[in-house]
Structure formats: structure tokens, C-alpha cells
Amino acid sequence: MNAPRLARRTFLRGLGGTAIALPLLEAMIESPRLCQASTEAAPCRYLVGFGGYSLGTDGDSTPNAYLPTSLGAGYGLTEVLQPLADRGVHERVSVVSGLRIGMPTGTVEPGPAERAGGDSFHFHPNPLLCGMRQVGGTFGSTVTGPSSDQIVAAAIGADTLFASLTMRAQALYYSVGGNFVVDNPTNRDTLSFRTEGDEAFPIAPMVSPRQTFDSLFATFVPDDPAVAAERTKRLALRRSVLDVVDRRMAGVADRLGAADRQRLERHFDELRALEVRLDAPPPTPTAACRMPTDPGEDPALGGVPTDPFAYDVNLGYSGENERADLLIDMLAMAFACDLTRSATLMLTMFQSLMNIEPITGIAEQAHLLNHAGDNGDLGAFQRWHVDKFASLVAKLAALPEGNGSVLDSCALVMLNEGGYGGEPYFGDSFTSHTTENMVALVAGGAGGLVQGEHIVASPEANHPAQLLLTAMQAVGVNTNVLGEVEGTIASLRT
């Protein structure tokens, strides 16, 4: 039984983690690129982060608190952006303002990468993440394109254990039955979408820190020899069980029709990918790459409010502050150990219904606040996200690599769900349901990204997908098109 197993494992190893058949887009890979301005090659790393809020509340015309008070290097910080200085990364994080996702012009059918008309606000992952027009109209969150992280994964992630990682800190959607917001958080609960033929599929995010730790660091060897021995033994058992499960596929698949076989093969592709990861030799420890602390049991899941339009200070929170910190720790280490080169991190979901009292001291639910609260309170919620993003940047900056740090080879983009101001299509002057005047944060030194400046996107290139394209090119993906959107924000690269 052992010999064939070894043979098959060698074969799997030879696939180098490409058992999950991402299309190998050779044309998209530039010749080997140094992602670090040093003599030592480092892998490029790409991240899309996200917070589920817009930048102003309904009817509140106080200035956009997410917008720096001045342009260029050393831009002036608002309360919302203050964590950039507190975390010591003001000079490493750029702010890109003036972004927008347009609404349909001339016809009710949205044009390229536009939002559909009507109340399509919470349903726009397709334009925001994939550069595709919104389809499905009102309440339509159909996604038709791959998200940028999947294109990056196909181009530069083939050699890593995880072609991409998809994480989410908000543990639950925090709503049950009874209203339009709730039947499902369809496509509002992930940032990553892959395509097969004409169809796009959401990629379920890793939510449990414990499972994420198990998944990412299973093969790492702890320092304590006793712990290491026990871990090795458990890992061996896990492998032998998975090996038996894997072999069961063959007996089943050839009795199924083509469509069913394809669905089951997807399951087993994932299973084999798990086997490959468990078989991978532990990474060589470096100055930056170390096994993070075992996070232990997850923070308890919070209660789900029975009414999405009521607020209960005791519900709607599952330790997201701690979850975000744990995921960020592991994400930073996943980059440092080169476990992945492409990741998404959803801090809060589209139309987040999270209780923000534990993280801001303000007794509000995010979605209700974003509509009816005041901009100052909303700013406290935004600030929490800025702080988390800043903490990731700071961690990566503290992980040495070559002559600099891991951050030098990163392109990290932090997007927000909405923008600030009016919705021209309806003539509203201030509404939370707007995708005008969007602002994003960008960090990392990959591909000569400009760091530490406030840049206003020009009207010729101000779609969020163009920002993503700029970051994609910075990590060596040779494409000028994301979905239906073409071109980059030239002023963001030196």
C-alpha cells in the first residue's frame, strides 16, 4: 500500500499545487521580475482589502472624513486616517481619491463596468472587483467576471501552496429572515470570484482563525520538540486518512454522468490540493518566516439579531476585532513564508450589519449608522478599518527581506464599499448609496508604486478597476484590461 502511495504523492508534488487547474496564463507573466528594489529577488504579493461602508451618511453634508486634508506627499490626516500615523506607516500608504463607479448613461442598461440603475448599491462586486458591468438590476449581485486576485493568482501564484487566499473577519452576516436584506448575503460575503467558461463562482472565504491556522501552518514545525513530535504524529494520521478518502474518488467517479463527475472532481481537486499542502516540506525558516502563535479556539460567535432594522448592543458581534488581528497576523506570515502571493481580506461585508459598539464604543449597527447616523460616528467605524489595514502594512514593513522588508514587494489595495456625496442618476445630494467620490488606500513598493502620497484620480482613469489594474501590473501581471475596464492610474507608479 505504501509504494503506490508514495508514487502518487510524488506525482501530485510534481503538479506543484496546480492540481487546482487555474488557467496558466503564460502571456500574462512578465519575465522574472524583481519585486524589490534590491539585488535579491523577492516574490510579488497582491492584496485587495475591503470595508463595507460608504463615506458619508444620508443627508449629512459635513466634509468627507476619509479624505486627506491636503494633496501630495505628507498629506494631511483626518481623524479617520490618523491610524496611519499612529502605526507609523503614513509614509508608506498612499491615498487615491476621486474614484467612481458610474451609473448608466442614456439607457437603463448599464454600460461597461457601471452600476445598474436603481438601488443597486450593495450589489456591485462585479464592477468594483471584476471591472464588469452590474447585471441583474435592482438587488442583482450576479457576478460574471473573475475578480482581480484570481487573475493575479493565475499569473504569479502557480508555484505557491495557495494560489490565492480569501479571508473574512466579519464572522456572520448578522441577519435572519424576513426582509430584503436577508434571504442570503449572496455575493456580499466574499471578495473573490473565479470563472469557468461563462460562469463565475464565489470563493468562500476563510472565516475561522483556527481553521485558517490549521490550513496555512499545518506542516510548520514548532520549536518545542514535544509539541513538534505530537504534531508530526497527528499530521501523519491526517495524511493517511486523506489518502484513503482520495482513493475513494476513483470508485465513484466513473459511475457518474459527465456533469456530476465534474462537480465531484471539483471537490476532489480541493481535497488533493489539501493533501499536497499537508505533504509540502515545511518552509525554511527565515528572518521573516516563522510559525505564528496558535490562535486556539475562535472567538465565540455572537447572537444574530432577529430584526436587521433594530439594534441590540448584545448581539451582532463575534469578536471581529480579535478575528481581524489574528487573520492579519497569519496573512502577513503567509506572504512572508511565500505560501501565497495573492489574497483578499474582507474586514466587513457589503452592507455590513455588524454591531460596532465593541470596536468603537458607539452603540450602533453599521448599516443603520451608515444611513441615519452622523458622519462623525461613521468615521469611527471607518477608522477601525484604516487601523486594521495600517497594522497589516506595519507588520509587513517589520518583516525583513533582502535589503528591506516584505512590504517592498507588495501591492496592497484597501477598497471601500461606497463613496461620498450625491447620486447623479437620482439627483440626491447626499446619500450613503453612492459610488461617486470613492477613496482607496494603497500600500507597498511593488513595481514602483508611489508611496505616502495623496493622489486624485483623473477623470480619464478613475474607475476602481483601473486602480486594481495599476496594482496588478505592479506585481508583474502583464494585462491592461480587467473585465471591461482598460487602463491604469499612471500617477500611482513612478
Added chain:
Amino acid sequence: MNGNSDAIGKRIRRNGVVGARWGAALLALSVGLGCATEDGDDDEGDPRAELPIDANVDGVGTVGLRRLTVREYNATVRDLLGEGAAPSARFLPEDRRTPFDNDFTTQTASRVLVEGVEALARDIAARTVADPARRDLVVGCAPSSADDDDCMRSFVTAQGRRMLRRPLTAEEVDAFTRLGLDAAAQTEFFGGVEAVLTAWLQDPAFLYRIETGVPVPGRPGLFRLDGFEVATRMAYLIWGSAPDDGLLDWAESGGLDEAEGRREAATAMLADPRARGQIDRFHAQWLGYDSLSHPPFLTNAMRLETRALVERVIFDEHAAWDQLFLSTDSYIGPTLASYYGIAEPITELGWVDTSAVDRVGILSQGSFLSVAPNVDDTSPTKRGKVVRERLMCQPIPPPPPDVMADTPPTPTDSSCRLDEYRAHREQGTCAGCHALMDEVGFGLERYDAVGVYREFEYLPEGLESNEACAIEGKGEIVGVGTFEGPAGLGRLLVDEGIVQPCVVQQLYGYAMGHAVDDADEPMLQRLQADFAASDYRFDELVLALVADEAFAYRQELDPEGN
């Protein structure tokens, strides 16, 4: 004994009761048919060769590979391993609702799913062997040593049949026994058991309902299911859980190959408490009240009221299912009595005639009336949509892309909400669809968004009556007729013969795990005729579905997945 072993104890006792009845039937069958061998080493060929095949069967539903839903997974590990409540919550992604949670077209494997399944398998297997009571029931023998081949083999054979829902082949018994003994050699005997359980909990034949069957000659893509596959279909339809030993015995004896055997087995299965839970879940998902937006005490009271009515009509009185819509009695206690404004004191739960307070039938219960509210009041549009789509099986097209559908249209001169809705009638592109929905919703308006009775609209920002806006409470199903209130709506849907064929379609979609389409029409017509012939008894509908010849067949998806 702790709760988990209690659960297993109950399972065993229950199987004992049901199994005894089946045992007698089995004995009778085995006399007539010759006893099926129980030995996995049976060399007399594939028992599937004996399956009766009708090459002219029609109305066979298309079914793809179905994964256990989260609820099915939880019920299965509860029944087979004594696992406690909802172990899946932390690791498995939630199922999509369409409105049912078992639509296989929405089930896509992901890394998180596969890793979640693996983590959960390790957790559950470890918990099972750590609890001596659970462990001993699952293992079924006392090992003499870590390398007790006989005990491991007997555990693999008996528990494997439950986990994979069919007898293991000799090769499978060997392979799992070897896994168990190899792992036991590194730990101890029960470490080996744990490894085998961990493998089964990830097995394709456990996680998925593998239906292969035997190809029907001359009918491409059509397969006759074997008895175990039929048993699994029946178990997840009627119990929402795995077949138990008794049902597997029936399958093994060939007792499920013919309609009469399936009918007999399903009749026994409907007597199991799990059937009540499952039929309740079906109705709750169908009408949308399985998750309500209320404080728990109220949600529980409402769910209990509706479940009691469903059980009374279907299981206790074996009455016509349309009594759900006509019943004047309701099972309520003090909570709902005050909620419904019943004057006489009610101190404990019981059946009460609620017709005097305009509560007749399921549609006038708080559960249904709480479905699909708007932000701060009812939405006649959404209520009408629920009635059209769920109760009448008429899909409503989505609104055009240029409208704001989560707010009523621009206020009119009137201060009354319903006048705003009526303004839809004046808007050319809206009028057609909104008439289909809003006119229905208007008839339910005397019940607010949580089901409390009112005669006037509320003033903004509160529950004070706006006496300028009396609610007429009259509605119309355009093209069918007018009605007053939820009781009138229920009566109309029953009298016009609309809701009966629709529930057949809904149940069939639930049984097949996907929305029905034109190809299902012949089967639906047969079932609708059977339902009518039984005077609309829901238990008879379930039996008719299970006994229908097509139930034992499968039409596979075409390569495009359709």
C-alpha cells in the same frame, strides 16, 4: 448518561420499535422471496441484476449529484454517531435558499468547504470515541487488543453500512479495516476507530448522495436506482436524515424495489417523530417563516402554533391538507393570546377557536404574516409576491433595472401609505406586475408587519393609529377573484383549486433538490391527480410520490449540467 448517549439511546430504542414492525414484514418477505444474503463476500453477482426495469417509465425527474445540506449533515451525525446539536456551524458554509436549502445547483465545492469538512470530521470522530457510551454503540464490540482484526472488521462492516448508506464491498471492508488497524498500531484500538470515522465523514458516499443505478436499455441517461439509493432518497425526503438499519434491511431484501414495499416502508417512516420535523421544515422553508424577525419568545410561540396546526392536520387527523388554510382552531398560549387580542384569559398552551378574532388558517397566523416585511411596515408588494410565487407557483419577473425597489414610490397628495402603493397603478411600466402583487397584499393589510391586527394605518414613527387612513382589508387576486383578509385569501386559494397543485410542485421540487421545469410536468400531473384522489391528504401525497414508479429512477443531467 449524557445528552449525546441519550440521543443514541433514543435512536436505538426507536429503531427497536420501528424495526420490530419491519422485522415482521421482512420475515414475511424473506419467506416469499428467499432471504437476501447478508455476507459482504457474496459471490453470486451484483444484486442489481435482479432489479425490475421498466423501459417505458415516464415522468422521471432530472437529478444531479446532491450534497447533504447543513441540516441533513447535522441530523445524520446526530442519528448515526450521537453527535450533539448543529456541529457544522463553525466549519461549513451556510446553504443557499431558493427557497429550499437543498438546491443542488447552488452547491459548489470550495477549499473552505473541503477543509471545513475535514476539520469537522476530525472533531466529530474525536468526540465520538472520547465518549465511552457513544463509542461502544458505534463500535459494537469489545476489542481484545489494539490489533483486534475481528472487532475492527465487525465495526467497519456494521457502522460502514450506516455511514455510506449501503453495505460495503469486501474490498471496502478490507481497506477501512486496514486503515483502522494501521492507525491503531500508532495509537490504540479506538485511535483506529477514530481514523476510520474521520475517513467516512469525508467520504464521497457519505457527503454526497451518490445515485448510479442500472442503465435502462434504450433510454440514454436514464437509470433504475437500486434499493439502497431508493432508501436514501426516502430517508432524506421523509426524515431529513440517513436511513437507519431497519430501512437498509428493507432495501437489502429487495423490499423497496416495488411500489407497494416503498409505500409500506414510507408509512412506517411517517410514524417516526423525525417525519414531523421534516414536514414542518418543508412548510417553513416553503412559506418563508423558518427564520422570523422576532424576539425568541415570540418566534417560538409562532413557530409552535404553525407546527402544531401542520402536525394536527397531516399527522393526527389525517385531514385534507387544505384544512391548513381553513382551520378555525389554533394552538396558542398566553403570548399569542395577547398578541392576537383574545379577550378571555388563556393561561396555558392549548387549542383555541380563534375565528372570533379573525384568525382562520395558516395565512392568518403570526408566522406567515411576519414574512417579507418592509423596513418599518408591511410591504403589500412583497406579501403579494410571496403569495404569487410560493402559494400560486407563479414567478414574478424582477423589477426593471432603473427603479428603486426598496422604497415606495414618491408620496402623493394623500398621507396614506396605501395610496402611495396605488400610485403604482398610474405608472405605465410598473402597473402590470404591481397589480399582480399589490392587490393581493392590500387584502392582508389589516395585519401589520408582525401580524398584529389593525384597522387604521400607523402614523409615521410609531404604532399610533392614523385615523385618516382606514384600512379596507380587501384584496384581489387579479384574474381569480376578490377576498377579505388572510382567511379569505386562504379560502379563495383552496376553493379555486390553486394552492393544492402548487404545493405538489413545491414538494416535488424539494424532493428533487431543484426548481421544477417543463420536463417534470408528467410527474406533477400524476401526483396532482393522486393528491386529489386522496382528498388532498398530505401524507398520501408523500406516499404517492415515493410509490410512483418514477421515484425509483433517475434521469441524469446532460453534460451541460441541465
